[in-house]
Amino acid sequence: MSDQPDEGAGFEAISPTALADVLDREQVMDGGIRPLWCPMPRLAGPAFTVRCAPADNLMLHAAIHRAGPGTVIVVQAGDADYAVAGGNVCAVAQRNGIAGFVVDGVIRDVGEVRELAFPVLARGVIPFPGGKRVVHPLGEAVRCGGVTVNQGDIVVADEEGVVVVPGDRRKQVLSDARARLAAEAGESLDAWEAAHRARIDEILGANGFAG
Numbered sequence: 001m002s003d004q005p006d007e008g009a010g011f012e013a014i015s016p017t018a019l020a021d022v023l024d025r026e027q028v029m030d031g032g033i034r035p036l037w038c039p040m041p042r043l044a045g046p047a048f049t050v051r052c053a054p055a056d057n058l059m060l061h062a063a064i065h066r067a068g069p070g071t072v073i074v075v076q077a078g079d080a081d082y083a084v085a086g087g088n089v090c091a092v093a094q095r096n097g098i099a100g101f102v103v104d105g106v107i108r109d110v111g112e113v114r115e116l117a118f119p120v121l122a123r124g125v126i127p128f129p130g131g132k133r134v135v136h137p138l139g140e141a142v143r144c145g146g147v148t149v150n151q152g153d154i155v156v157a158d159e160e161g162v163v164v165v166p167g168d169r170r171k172q173v174l175s176d177a178r179a180r181l182a183a184e185a186g187e188s189l190d191a192w193e194a195a196h197r198a199r200i201d202e203i204l205g206a207n208g209f210a211g
Contacts, residue, residue: 006070007046007152007154008044009172010178011045011154011156012044012156014156015156016028016162016163017160017162019173019177020161020163021177022177022180023163023173027147027163027166028059028147028161029144029147029162029163029191030146032123033102033121033122033157033162034095034118034123035119035157035158037113037114040119040158040176040183042156042157043102043119043121043155043158044154045072045150045155046070046165047073047151047153047155048066048071048072048098048139048150048151049076049138049141049149049151050075050138050142051076051137052076052130052132053078053134054079054082054135055079055130056078056082056132057077057085057129058132059208061085062096062138062196065092067093069097070099072098072099072102073098073100074103075101075103075104076105076143076144078130079105080105080124081104082106082128082129082130083107085101085103085108086109087109087112089112089115090107090109090112090113090120091112091116091118093118099119100118100120100121101119101120101122102121102124102157102162103122105122106124106125107130108202139151147164147190153167154167154173157167159197171210
């Protein structure tokens with residue numbers, strides 16, 4: 001599947017929350033994958049997938065010279081004990097047009113990354129780096145934040161979390177999310193509250209709640 005950046009066109013305007021409303025839970029990463037600096041702009045683009053071995057960062061360091069502009073590098077790190085990237089790796093990735101990183105693992109030099117304003121979401125920060133010994137193929141399916149991510153899937157991430165849109169569903173998901181947002185924009189808070197209360201009261205009544 002293509003990992004060209006235009007595959008993700010339009011998703012930068014859609015929040016992970018709106019996308020989660022039209023996707024299944026299995027497409028939403030767990031809450032441990034968080035922005036490492038704030039306020040971080042929304043990250044959106046096709047995934048370039050990377051798997052690193054435990055205590056090793058070789059394949060991410062290879063990926064920054066191979067991923068296309070506008071892509072989001074998604075990393076299945078081998079652990080959370082060794083950093084897979086630091087300030088220079090992020091700087092080169094940014095210079096090469098890569099949109100950002102989503103890492104199921106840890107990085108270092110977060111102060112430098114913040115100064116670069118390079119978007120990185122990960123499990124945390126540790127100052128000790130991994131080695132460079134183990135080769136894995138690039139572009140294969142990875143697990144990141146509990147979600148299976150394939151090359152070319154659309155990744156959308158910000159302070160609300162990380163959502164992965166399957167590449168073969170991207171047009172329909174984008175259309176559904178836009179339609180839902182348009183409907184919500186046309187509804188006043190008073191109308192929302194009335195509909196919400198009626199729905200909640202109906203559910204409570206069906207379950208024998210008399211309060």
